[in-house]
Amino acid sequence: MERVFEVLSEPNRRRILDVLRRGERPVGDLVDRLGVSQPTVSKHLRTLREAGLVESRSDAQRRLYRLRTEPLRELDAWLEPYRMLWESRLDDLERHLATMDDDRDDGPRRPPEGG
Amino acid sequence: MERVFEVLSEPNRRRILDVLRRGERPVGDLVDRLGVSQPTVSKHLRTLREAGLVESRSDAQRRLYRLRTEPLRELDAWLEPYRMLWESRLDDLERHLATMDDDRDDGPRRPPEGG
C-alpha cells in the first residue's frame, strides 16, 4: 500500500497509467505521448512493474505494457472506510459546523512587532 | 492530486487519518497511539493540514484535529475510470489471458550460461 501511493505520486507515472487504461502500448508510444526521454519512461515503467501496476510482454524488440488493476483495487479498498464518511449524511453536518468556526492557521508565525 | 498521493504515502500519516476517522483528537492522543515523538506528529499534522486532509480548532492549549474528506473524494474521483475497468467483465477476460502467457521479467538480467 505504501509503495502504491509513492509510485502513484509521480505525475508521469499517472499519465502512463492513463494511457494504458485505453489498452496495451509499446514503450515508444508512451515516449511520444509523454514527451519525456526514453530512459525516463523505461525507468518509470520499471517502477510501475515492480509495484505491480503494469505488466509487459514481448513482441520482437518491442515490449508491450498493459495495466494491472490489482494494486488499484487495494487502493480502492483502502478508501472504502473513508468513503463511508462522506456517503453518510454525518459528514455534511460536520462540514456545516466546520464552516461556522473557521480557524485555519496556515501562514508562518511572526514575532511581536517592536518590543 | 500529486500532493495528495505524496502525503498519503507516509505510513504514520495514514495511521493518523485512520485514528481521525473515528473522530476529533488532540495531538497528545495521536502521539500516544502512534508511538512516535511529538515533533514528528506535529510535522505530519502540518503536512496533512497543508494538503487539506485535516483541519484543526483550538481548545485551550490543545489543538483538536479532525479529518477533511475533500482530498479523499478527489482521490476517489481519480480512481473512478480505473474502477470501471475491473467492474466490467472485460477485465476478467484480460486477466484470464494474462494467466496463459505469463512472462513477467522482474529480476536482473543474467548473461547466457555457457555456450
Next chain:
DNA sequence: CAGTAATATTCCTATGGGTGCATATTGGAT
C-alpha cells in the same frame, strides 16, 4: 510576572527519488 502543559518550529543530517547522458542488452535482418 513566574511556572507549566501542550503544541509548533528550527537546525541538522541521512536517505531516496527523478532526470540527463552514456552505455548495455535484446531481437531481428542481411
Next chain:
DNA sequence: ATCCAATATGCACCCATAGGAATATTACTG
C-alpha cells in the same frame, strides 16, 4: 558476424523529505 531498432541499465547530480534534539510559542494558573 555485423548492423540496426527498441528498450533497459548505470552513474552522477540535485532536490525534497523524514526524523531526532533542542527550542520557541501559546494558553492557562496563581
